[in-house]
Amino acid sequence: MLKLTNIIAIGTLIIVAFIMTKFKPVYTVYFNEEKIGNVLSKEQLEKELEQDLYDNNEKNIAFADLNVNIKYKRNFVNKNEQTDDEKILLAVEENSSITYFEYAICLNGIQKTCVKTMEEAKLIQEKILGELATSNVSISTIYTKELNIDNEKSQDLIANEIIENEKIKIANEEKIKQSTINGIYLAVNPVNGRITSRYGANESIRNHTHKGLDIAAKTGTIIKAVANGKVSYSGQMSGYGNIVIIDHGNEIQTYYGHCSKLYVKVGSQVKAGQTIAAVGSTGNSTGPHLHFEIRKAGQYVNPIKYLYK
Secondary structure (H helix, E strand, O other), X not given: OHHHHHHHHHHHHHHHHHHHHHEEEEEEEEEOOEEEEEEOOHHHHHHHHHHHHHOOHHHOEEEEEEOOOEEEEEEEEEOOOOOOHHHHHHHHHHOEEEEEEEEEEEEOOEEEEEEOOHHHHHHHHHHHHHHOOOOOEEEXXXXXXXXXXXXXXXXXXXXXXXXXXXXXHHHHHHHHHHOEEOOEEOOOOOOXXXXXXXXXXXXXXXXXXXXXXXXXXXXXXXXXOOOOEEEEEEEEEOOOEEEEEEEEEOOEEEEEEEEOEEOOOXXXXXXXXXXXXXXXXXXXXXXXXXXXXXXXOOEEEOHHHOOOO
């Protein structure tokens, strides 16, 4: 009996030795019962997964949810066969729902950019505050399924772009403010030309101070509506010659006189910048020009306060 036991043990050792010379032990990895590949070490794979998906600030990963069940089965493969560690890691990433974190920089409550680290965010914040001292610049951590970080730009470049865009925005807001009368934004100069007579001027050609603005231009030069509104008059009027009057609401009207042609009719809705007439010399005129007026509740207003700045 002892001899038989010895024979079996020796035989087993021989078989194991043979297997070990030809094959190597691996773990076969399955996703939901589907074979993905082989790895030498289950522990090493799980360690790499932990580093790659759950503890990786380099990729700004906050957390990850795996959408498949992973199973391992002991197996033997040819000793020369390559394992599939990288393939399996990639398959795990593709089957994971990853949530990233990034740092958002907000200017006056509006998000302007996102960066990778808090250090970068603070540098940008300090630079913006140095240039735009009156602004509110905040940093917040946000979580997202897709990173919005621009890795191609330096902190200085990002800060400079935000500062420049904000300065342009402030300038535009100031322009709108300066060109707004009674809530109506006068967005467009009515004609391109040279101002030859200003509001309030005393000139020999008239027996009263000038109630508008004269802008000299060639006959046929287009005249534009300075703001959105409705045409309340389009035709001939004593002294003004051919004239268009636009009602912009809020008691604001604009007058466009001495026109050679009129392109809009009474009742037409017009937009700022829309062509409404052409420069001419009709009515009481000494040469081709646009006589432009602004009236508020029927009272004359100096156009230079709002246009041709």
